[in-house]
Amino acid sequence: MKSFIEYIVSVFKGLWTLLVGMKVTAKYFFTPWNHVTQQYPENRDTLVMFERFRGEVIMPHTENNEHLCTGCGICEINCPNGSIEIISKSILTPEGKKKRIIDQHIYHLGMCTLCNLCVKACPTGAIVMGQKFEHAVWDRALLTKVLNQPGSKIAEGVKE
Amino acid sequence: MAFNIYDFTTLTHSIHVGLAESFSPVVATTIEWIIVGVTYLLFVALFGLFLVYAERKVCAAFQQRLGPMRVGPWGLLQTIADFIKLLMKELIMPRKADWFLYNIAPFIVIIASFMAIAILPFAPGLQSFDFDIGIFYLTAVSSVGVIGILIAGWSSNNKYSLIGAMRSGAQILSYELSVSLSLLTMVVFAGSMQFSTIVEGQRDAWYIFSGHIPAMIAFIIFLIAGTAETNRGPFDLAEAESELVAGFHTEYSGVKFAMFFLAEYINLFIISAVAATVFLGGWMPLHFGNLESFNHVMDFIPPVVWFFGKVLFVIFIIMWFKWTFPRLRVDQILTLEWKYLLPINLVNILLMALVVLTKFHF
Numbered sequence: 001m002k003s004f005i006e007y008i009v010s011v012f013k014g015l016w017t018l019l020v021g022m023k024v025t026a027k028y029f030f031t032p033w034n035h036v037t038q039q040y041p042e043n044r045d046t047l048v049m050f051e052r053f054r055g056e057v058i059m060p061h062t063e064n065n066e067h068l069c070t071g072c073g074i075c076e077i078n079c080p081n082g083s084i085e086i087i088s089k090s091i092l093t094p095e096g097k098k099k100r101i102i103d104q105h106i107y108h109l110g111m112c113t114l115c116n117l118c119v120k121a122c123p124t125g126a127i128v129m130g131q132k133f134e135h136a137v138w139d140r141a142l143l144t145k146v147l148n149q150p151g152s153k154i155a156e157g158v159k160e
Numbered sequence: 161m162a163f164n165i166y167d168f169t170t171l172t173h174s175i176h177v178g179l180a181e182s183f184s185p186v187v188a189t190t191i192e193w194i195i196v197g198v199t200y201l202l203f204v205a206l207f208g209l210f211l212v213y214a215e216r217k218v219c220a221a222f223q224q225r226l227g228p229m230r231v232g233p234w235g236l237l238q239t240i241a242d243f244i245k246l247l248m249k250e251l252i253m254p255r256k257a258d259w260f261l262y263n264i265a266p267f268i269v270i271i272a273s274f275m276a277i278a279i280l281p282f283a284p285g286l287q288s289f290d291f292d293i294g295i296f297y298l299t300a301v302s303s304v305g306v307i308g309i310l311i312a313g314w315s316s317n318n319k320y321s322l323i324g325a326m327r328s329g330a331q332i333l334s335y336e337l338s339v340s341l342s343l344l345t346m347v348v349f350a351g352s353m354q355f356s357t358i359v360e361g362q363r364d365a366w367y368i369f370s371g372h373i374p375a376m377i378a379f380i381i382f383l384i385a386g387t388a389e390t391n392r393g394p395f396d397l398a399e400a401e402s403e404l405v406a407g408f409h410t411e412y413s414g415v416k417f418a419m420f421f422l423a424e425y426i427n428l429f430i431i432s433a434v435a436a437t438v439f440l441g442g443w444m445p446l447h448f449g450n451l452e453s454f455n456h457v458m459d460f461i462p463p464v465v466w467f468f469g470k471v472l473f474v475i476f477i478i479m480w481f482k483w484t485f486p487r488l489r490v491d492q493i494l495t496l497e498w499k500y501l502l503p504i505n506l507v508n509i510l511l512m513a514l515v516v517l518t519k520f521h522f
Contacts, residue, residue, distance in 0.1 A: 011500060018485065025222045025484040037226040 049131040054114040057084075057107050058130035059147040066155040067148055068126035071102030075118035075127060083112040102148055109135060110143035124158050166462055168285030196288050200277065204426055211425040212239045215479060222483040246421075249414035254317055257411065261315035266412065266419035268308030273426040275301040280433045281355050283443045283463040294355040295347055298434060299340045302389065305423065306332040309391075309398065309408050312420070316411035324407025327490060328391055328398030334497040335395075338385035341505040345378040345512045346371070346438045349521070359442035366441035370521050374512040379439045381501055381508070383477060386431035388493070390424065393482035395493060428475060436470035443467040 028034070038047055049055065061067050071088040089103040105127075119127055127147065137143060175195075179188040213228070213236065220227030228235030253262060279294050279301075281287040291297070306329055313325020349371050350358045361367070368375050388395040399407035409420045436442060443463035447455045488496070515521055 011504070014500075021484045022480060025480065028224050029218075029221045029480075032221060035221070035224045035226055037220075037224075037229075039226070039229065 049133065053131050053133070054116060054129040055133045056109055056114070056130045056135065057112065057118060057127050057147065059105060059127050061149055061152055062155065065149060065152045067152050068124045068155055068158055069102045069105060069148060070124055070126070070154060070158060071100060071105075072123065074121050074123060078117045078121040080115065080117065081111055081113060083108045084118060101154060105147040107145045107147050108143065109145060110140055166284070168283055170285070172285050200274065200288070204274070204277065204422070207429060208422045208425045209239045209243060211428060211475070212242070212421075214475070215425075218476065218479045219483050222480070243418065246418040247415060251414045251416065252411075254411050256317045258315035258317070261311045262411075263416075265308050265312035265315060266416045266423075268311060269305050269423040270308075270419045270426070272301060272305035272308060273423045273430065275304070276430045277426060277433075279355060280430070281359055281437065281442055282467055286464070287355070290354065290356045292352075292354045294358075295343050295353040295438070298430075299336070299343065302339075302427070302430065303332065303336050305427065308423075312412070313408040316408070318411050320404040320406075321408050321410045324398045324404045324410070328408060330490070331388055331391070331395060331397060331493055334494060335385045335388040335501075338381055338497060338501045338505055339389055341502070341509060342378040342382040342385065343434070343438060345374060345505070345509045348509065348512050349375065349516060350438075351516075355437060355442070358438060359444055362441040362444045364447055366439065366444070366446070368439045371512070371515070372521065374508050374515055375439065377504065377508045378512070379435070381505055382435055382439070383474070383481075385497075385501060386435065387478050387481055388497075390427040390431055390478075392424070392428065392478065394485035394487050396482075396487060397490060397493060428478065429471065432471045432474035432478065433467075435474045436467065440470045440474070441466075442470075 040047065059067050059069060071086055073086040073088070076084045076086045085104075085106040085108075086102065087104040087106065088100050090098055090100055093099050114129070116129060119129055135143070176188075176192065179191055182188075183191065216238070217227040217235075228238035231238040231241050253259075276298055278288045279290075279298050281290065309328045309332075310325045313321040313323075313328070316322075346358075346367055347353055349367060350361050352358055352361070358367075362370075364370070368379055371378075391398045397407075398404075399409075404410070409417055412420060443466050445455075445458040445461060445463070445466050447458060
């Protein structure tokens, strides 16, 4: 008798779980405005990528052409496949001290797997992930980029 | 030519009279056969294309996607383009396949589907033949298709095909029981196996309402078993893309593959149409006992619209099953049938007999 009751209960429990699953898909079906598909080439002008999307590594600059990179090279060390090369140079500060600053932050987009390790490792937050995703070019050399803009300098007050 | 959207008997009768006047009886009958055949062929091809499109759209909506959108407006021409592609593809045959069986298998599958579709009443007068053992004939014919599937799997000389075909055989043989028994429950209630009588019997209330609890149980069982009969997900073990490449039609290409594909969707239509006819009243409009004005408004909608509305509703439910539930294992499929559906069905048939005997129905 006990097993018979269990059998009956299992039938209704099974039906209930099926209905729960069908409720989820029904919610998806009857809320078509939540669909995630992007009609890409048509909505190119309005398409906004998500905040967490990783398109490429970029170095944000302020309007005074200042960035946060100290040229420490931690991102270069952390890069698993050598997509980053840091070329630094020495300058004399106004106080007459020798100081190492960034000359060129070279980034090979063609080799990058967008793993985000460099961004996580950067002590000053100088590099971030950008949302641009249209990277197709005709020449592979165009994928090698210099992230710091020409003539840019490090912002004031960045701790080294 | 008299044409009435509510009753096609006048139209078919006038065609018959017109042909009989101008031709000898033999020629007239032959022409009628050809007309009926071509009509069914056209209907099946067009409805099959529509169903493939609908399936892709419905599936997409269940997965929060859009589905085909590029070919034609909203992708409406997508399936036509796919079909043309399939027609133009090369027919490849494995060297060690059984030539005769390999080539005849798709025809067996599709002929079984066509034989089943012939019995369905689309509207008053729109039924190619109507005889007193309609449901018996339907269950008999719809299980012929499995022979085609078994032959296809065997003759392809491919292990995946064979496994898929054997799974399909085990599955359809098991679920045929539930389909037949749930239909039998309704036959007990209707007191007839003839489709026209069954539809006529639902003039006052559809059987799913007038038969209340046992009819609803039979309807649910029929939907589950019918989904399994058509080899659709979650019972698509016979194809099981992730395990068996494509199951029994792995080695088929081009038109022969298209035939299997089409047969699958015709079977979906047949199962839905039978569910709509036996449980939801077929082409009969929705009537409620004494609400005269309501019944009158419902009568205004043509029977064809009612029939296809119900069929599309059932098709939607079956698609909903497919895109919600994960595929069952072989042992789960057999457990579901032999330990759950079959005993419930047998008890349900008793219950229905009691309901009919005590006249405890509407």
